[in-house]
Amino acid sequence: FYFMADRKIEMKYLIGLDLGATNAKGAVIDELGRVLAFETRALGNELQVESIVSILAVCARQAVLASGVSWSHIIGVGVGTPGAVIDDGYVTGSGNLGWHRVPLKWMMADALGLNDTKVVVLNDADAAIHAELWVGAASRRNSAALLTLGTGVGCGIAVFGKVVTGTTSTMEGGHMIIVQNGRQCACGGRGCLEAHASATAIASDYQERTGKMHLTCAQVFTRAANGDTTAQSVIDDAAQAVAIGCVNLIRLLDPDVVILAGGVATQGNGFLHKVRKYADELKWTCLPSRHNIIVLAAAGVHTGCLGAAKAARDAISLRDNVTGLSRRRSEPSCFCFSSFFPSRLSGDEDATTTSSCTSLPLLRYQSQKKMNVR
Structure with missing residues (x-):
């Protein structure tokens, strides 16, 4: 031949x-x-x-x-x-x-x-968790959960290295209810993670507390960094909401890693630190806390x-x-x-x-x- x-x-x-x-x-x-x-x-x-x-x-x-x-x-x-x-x-x-x-x-x-x-x-x-499995924080991992914290909140799940979409392709972890009768969500429900931790929710919460309109989530983070105590409180509440979502995912799925992606998550390690701190405070006593498996996305801007x-x-x-x-x-x-x-x-x-x-x-x-x- x-x-x-x-x-x-x-x-x-x-x-x-x-x-x-x-x-x-x-x-x-x-x-x-x-x-x-x-x-x-x-x-x-x-x-x-x-x-x-x-x-x-x-x-x-x-x-x-x-x-x-x-x-x-x-x-x-x-x-x-x-x-x-x-x-x-x-x-x-x-x-x-x-x-x-x-x-x-x-x-x-x-x-x-x-x-x-x-x-x-x-x-x-x-798509986001596909990227993390390919070239990001979940590469060579067996299982992972991901929250995209942007205008809304999305959730991706991978088990045995494969992305899970659900029986009817309507798995929506961003709409898990974390506050009974909480904030109104765009999905029609109340108390969803998205209604308490998305960029839209952060900007809306700050506007409701201060009466200052037309501010973006990024501007709220900037004000918090400059010492605005109301902005700091809003961001703390959002971090606590994300922590509850992460703990729910950890206890339900027992993944190797929980990944935070999107504009809110990328405001710096300060937000990740807050989420980890609140997740650790929610730990149970019968098993070890796994708050350190919460990490930032690593696949990059694309x-x-x-x-x-x-x-x-x-x-x-x-x-x-x-x-x-x-x-x-x-x-x-x-x-x-x-x-x-x-x-x-x-x-x-x-x-x-x-x-x-x-x-x-x-x-x-x-x-x-x-x-x-x-």
Whole structure:
């Protein structure tokens, strides 16, 4: 046989898109998790789905142009978004965006001129923990929990190195209730972690206490650093709320690490220190306190894009494995709790059946394509 010693193996690339409440971000990322180019655009007051999809597409195209990578070498696109992702690509339950059953996967595929099998949509907190598993604080860890503390609060969970999404993909740890009859939350409930510890909640709490309007969370932190006792009290309350959330996650999941990400968490080690202190005060006496496993995210400023790209890479790899190995089962990078149950694990069901479920959502999207979706 002949061995091509000088054969060049071409690197494949991914696009990671990160949709936030105020900005859209896009990056071109190689298979090793290195960011080649990055683009960000403000959303402004645009919350119409079509406008946001267009902005995301611009971020993708500009990042590809800046990277110098050919579109033929892009193997997949991942999109991290607020809200629950159901039916293989619909976004619903996003209180901050007001979306309900938006067919984001197929809209992004159309906007970029790609086959929809190359596009993967996932919750933004799930994207964040994908990034931490890949290149961050959870790399080489068996299990992890993550809280994203931004405009809202998201939660990502990983067990056995795989991201868990729940039976109906509606795991929302940011909406665990930490205060009975507490603050009103955008989800419609009261007392959620998000209503007490998000950037929005911190700014709102300070405004209610002082009557000073139009201040941002960052400005509240600045005032606290300058000796404003009211701002310090607001931040202490938020840190205590986060600590309760972390302790709940630790006692429920017993993870290797609990990761804090997002704008609130990155205000410095001072906030992390407060969270750890309050978590330690909540310790039980029958078992050791594990407050020291609470850490800051380490995947960097491109966490959302990295995680979305990683999820796309894993999904495409899984699909290729299923296609190449036919009936041989492959372990997915994301799974739901229902897969733990024997009734869902028994038998030799065809693994390719899971990939055929896109047909129904696609038909739904095609029927809605000419409608104004919100």
